[in-house]
Amino acid sequence: MSPLHLSHFTAALLFAVFASVVFGITQRNTTREMIHYGAYCFALFIGGVIVAGWAMWLLKH
Amino acid sequence: MAANVDVSAATPAPEITAKAVMAPVVGFLVPGGGHLIQKKWGRGLLLMVSIVAMFVLGLLMEGKLYSFNTGDILDILGFFGDIGSGGMYFVGKMMDLGQGNIARATADYGTKYLIVAGLLNIVAMADAWHIAIGKKP
Numbered sequence: 001m002s003p004l005h006l007s008h009f010t011a012a013l014l015f016a017v018f019a020s021v022v023f024g025i026t027q028r029n030t031t032r033e034m035i036h037y038g039a040y041c042f043a044l045f046i047g048g049v050i051v052a053g054w055a056m057w058l059l060k061h
Numbered sequence: 062m063a064a065n066v067d068v069s070a071a072t073p074a075p076e077i078t079a080k081a082v083m084a085p086v087v088g089f090l091v092p093g094g095g096h097l098i099q100k101k102w103g104r105g106l107l108l109m110v111s112i113v114a115m116f117v118l119g120l121l122m123e124g125k126l127y128s129f130n131t132g133d134i135l136d137i138l139g140f141f142g143d144i145g146s147g148g149m150y151f152v153g154k155m156m157d158l159g160q161g162n163i164a165r166a167t168a169d170y171g172t173k174y175l176i177v178a179g180l181l182n183i184v185a186m187a188d189a190w191h192i193a194i195g196k197k198p
Contacts, residue, residue, distance in 0.1 A: 003165070004121035011170045014118065015177070018111040022181040025104050026188040029198055 009049070016045035075194035084189040089147035092116075092182050095189025108185045115178035116149050119159075124171025126150065126159025139172070145179030 006014070024038025075081070080099065088095025093109030096102075120126075127140040144150050153159050159175065162168040191197040 003123045003162070004118065004167075004171075006118075006122065006167055006170065008170070011122075011167065011174075015115070015174065018115045019177065019181065021107055021111040022184060025108060026184050 012049045013046070016042050016049075020045065075196065078193070081190065081193040084193040085186040088186040088189040089145075089182070091148055092146070092178075092185060095186055096192065099189065099192055101192065112146070112178050112182050112185065113149065115174050115181065116146055116153075119171040119174030119178060120153065122171025122174065123162040123165060123168040124159060124173070124175045125161030125168070126153050126175055128154070139176055142176035142179045145181075145183040146175070147179075147182060150179065 020038045020042035023041045024034040024036075028034045028037045084095040084099060086095075087098050091097075091109070092112035093105040093107070096105030096108060125139075127136060127143050129140055130136050146153075161172060188197065
């Protein structure tokens with residue numbers, strides 16, 4: 001089995017997709033609410049990655 | 062004054078049916094299975110795809126599957142996260158997968174994928190239980 005090489009951003013993106021799907025389905029009751037909450041979680045995950053990335057860049061420079 | 066309100070009378074205990082017991086058990090063995098046996102096809106398949114994909118990607122990234130241990134606290138917690146994957150964890154262990162690779166940074170991402178797949182499966186099991194006892198539609 002050859003190892004999979006993902007960049008940090010790709011790994012974070014896939015993580016955000018899968019975790020958001022599960023959070024959306026399990027934390028809300030209607031389909032509409034599930035989609036909204038899943039999208040909200042995804043935006044927070046990706047927004048957090050970008051903010052943390054820039055924060056680390058600022059700390060380095 | 063709202064003191065001494067009998068809460069147990071207002072919220073009756075959920076009825077323990079065979080489905081209420083089976084849903085989280087099947088969900089533990091097969092991610093999303095607890096929803097599928099309750100005919101929640103869409104939710105079950107999405108949960109299955111998400112959790113299985115995280116687990117498989119974790120293995121492909123050479124993540125580590127923890128065994129039971131009494132060592133470092135993070136290793137102990139890693140085991141409890143991993144075992145949430147249920148059936149996939151036992152199959153992975155039987156096939157001797159998840160050896161980890163400390164030489165590669167992405168292997169550490171894989172370890173986190175494996176732990177989070179287990180934790181998400183526990184959340185999915187709790188959701189299947191809530192559907193089975195009628196707390197959630």
